[in-house]
Amino acid sequence: MSQLSPRRIYLLAAISLAALILFTLLMAPTGDRIRRGSTYSRSPSGYGAWYAFMQERGTPVQRWQKPIDVLVYPDGQDAKAYQFARPQTPITLVQIAPDVKPPYPNSPDEAWIKTGNVLVLLGVKTRVTDAPFTTDLDSASGKVRIETSRRSNADQITPPLKDSFGAIVWQKTLGKGRLIYASTPYLAANAYQDFRANYEFLAKLVTEPGHPVWIDEYLHGYADPVTATKDGKVVRQEEPDLLAYLMKTPLSLVVIQTAIILLVLIWGQNRRLGPFETLATPAVDNSEAYIQAMAGVLHKAGCSEFVLDVVGKAEQLAIQKALGLGNSPLPLDELAIAWEQQTGRSPEELQSVLRSAARQRRMSESDLLRWVDTVQTVRRHLPGT
Numbered sequence: 052m053s054q055l056s057p058r059r060i061y062l063l064a065a066i067s068l069a070a071l072i073l074f075t076l077l078m079a080p081t082g083d084r085i086r087r088g089s090t091y092s093r094s095p096s097g098y099g100a101w102y103a104f105m106q107e108r109g110t111p112v113q114r115w116q117k118p119i120d121v122l123v124y125p126d127g128q129d130a131k132a133y134q135f136a137r138p139q140t141p142i143t144l145v146q147i148a149p150d151v152k153p154p155y156p157n158s159p160d161e162a163w164i165k166t167g168n169v170l171v172l173l174g175v176k177t178r179v180t181d182a183p184f185t186t187d188l189d190s191a192s193g194k195v196r197i198e199t200s201r202r203s204n205a206d207q208i209t210p211p212l213k214d215s216f217g218a219i220v221w222q223k224t225l226g227k228g229r230l231i232y233a234s235t236p237y238l239a240a241n242a243y244q245d246f247r248a249n250y251e252f253l254a255k256l257v258t259e260p261g262h263p264v265w266i267d268e269y270l271h272g273y274a275d276p277v278t279a280t281k282d283g284k285v286v287r288q289e290e291p292d293l294l295a296y297l298m299k300t301p302l303s304l305v306v307i308q309t310a311i312i313l314l315v316l317i318w319g320q321n322r323r324l325g326p327f328e329t330l331a332t333p334a335v336d337n338s339e340a341y342i343q344a345m346a347g348v349l350h351k352a353g354c355s356e357f358v359l360d361v362v363g364k365a366e367q368l369a370i371q372k373a374l375g376l377g378n379s380p381l382p383l384d385e386l387a388i389a390w391e392q393q394t395g396r397s398p399e400e401l402q403s404v405l406r407s408a409a410r411q412r413r414m415s416e417s418d419l420l421r422w423v424d425t426v427q428t429v430r431r432h433l434p435g436t
Contacts, residue, residue, distance in 0.1 A: 067315045071308055088147030088174065088236050089271035090114060095242035098147065098266075104239075104250050110258050114268045115144070116275040122265075123159040141167035141228070143257050145266045147236050148174045165226025169260045174236025177203045182216035192255060193248030201234040211256065220256070229260060356413050359422070366426055367405055373433040394432050404429055 086092045090102035090112070105112045115122060122144070144159070164170055180202045187194045190212060202217025203210075210218035212233075220238075222231040237243070239253040257264050349358060364380075371381060374389045383405055387398035404425050414422065 063315060067312055070311050070315065085272050087271075088240070089268060089273070090266055091268065091271070091273065093241065095240060096237060097241050098239065100241045100244050101239040101250055101253065102266075105254060105264070108254060110254065110264065112145075112257075112264045112266050114273070115265045116268045116273045118269060119159055119267070123163045141169070141260075141262050143169040143171060143260055143262045143264045145171040145173070145257055145264065146270055147266070148172070148270060161225055161230075164228035164230055167227035169229045169231065169257075169262060171231045171233075171257055173233045173238055175203075175232045175234055177201045177217075177234045180216040182214065186214060188212060188214055188219070190248065190252050192251035194246075195238075195248050195252050196243060196246045197235060198237065199235040203232065203234055212252070231256065358419070359414070362426075363405060366429075370401070370429070370433065373435060375434075393434050396432055401429060 086094070087096040088098055090098045093099050102112055159168075159170060179200050182200045182202060184198055184200050186197045188197055189195075195212060197212075197219055199219070200216075202214075202219065203221055204217055210221035212218070212220035219235065220231070220233045222229055224230075239249045243249040367380065367386070368378060370390070371377060371386065374386070374393055376386070376389060383402060386405070387402050390396065390401045391398045404422070
């Protein structure tokens with residue numbers, strides 16, 4: 052086996068690197084979807100601007116970044132291990148989950164709501180209706196911009212926001228609490244900063260029950276380190292470091308990347324890339340190059356009359372030869388009679404072509420193209436074609 056040259060080594064390394072980058076881009080999970088609706092996000096689908104709006108409004112929103120069981124069962128078995136402050140009074144919990152179907156992830160059960168809490172779910176996936184995608188609806192806060200065709204059949208209650216196609220925001224009472232739904236997850240997203248009524252509407256919706264407002268950021272991948280007890284001792288769970296993250300990486304990704312590298316190396320050792328081959332320079336047709344250059348000059352100068360004169364005379368001689376009338380120019384009437392006798396077509400068809408060329412008047416580009424099309428039609432009906 053021959054030793055690889057430095058050039059081939061660099062080429063193989065570049066191919067391997069490109070393959071790994073492409074594979075990583077195709078296989079790596081994206082975090083954009085889970086971040087939609089987060090108050091930490093500044094993207095159009097985030098709620099960072101609404102969070103700042105609530106702070107300035109004097110009704111700040113608190114962020115919940117722990118498992119929902121810790122909030123729902125502060126004294127139960129599911130949360131006994133955790134030792135930190137939790138909201139004990141009834142609260143309003145806002146969860147923004149685009150295109151979510153029941154059952155909702157990380158959502159509390161109805162027993163928690165019945166104790167007096169309020170759960171607001173933005174982004175409930177409902178039926179698609181014939182409603183226009185973009186609608187401006189009247190509300191107590193002003194014109195609210197809605198961009199979805201999804202509606203709910205909430206006929207048994209009076210929804211806070213609806214149109215003739217159904218409810219966009221609706222609610223129901225559970226015990227002492229309340230469950231509020233919205234068919235759009237982007238009711239007050241960053242993209243609607245120019246629609247202040249959207250922000251006011253959502254603010255009124257979550258503050259009207261009179262409870263502290265919390266927004267679930269654990270749903271978007273944000274988690275606070277928690278303190279848990281183990282054998283009666285308090286142990287703090289720190290954020291995982293890089294080594295711990297790599298240890299949790301799926302081995303399949305590493306195996307596939309290694310296999311790609313091995314295949315590229317095997318291919319490089321057993322398949323010659325070969326030396327550089329100099330491509331032959333195509334021969335230049337001087338006549339064609341001259342014609343192309345002349346055509347460009349005439350087109351730029353707009354000399355259509357010159358083109359009509361030269362091409363018209365050449366076409367007349369070609370027609371005479373095809374009709375068997377020799378190379379000497381004949382009167383147009385004699386040529387038209389021979390054309391009619393041999394082709395059975397109208398003599399005016401041929402006369403219009405050749406007379407237009409004989410006039411040598413300037414034509415527009417569209418008229419010149421139509422004349423060329425007519426010449427091609429005459430050619431198709433000549434004997435022997």
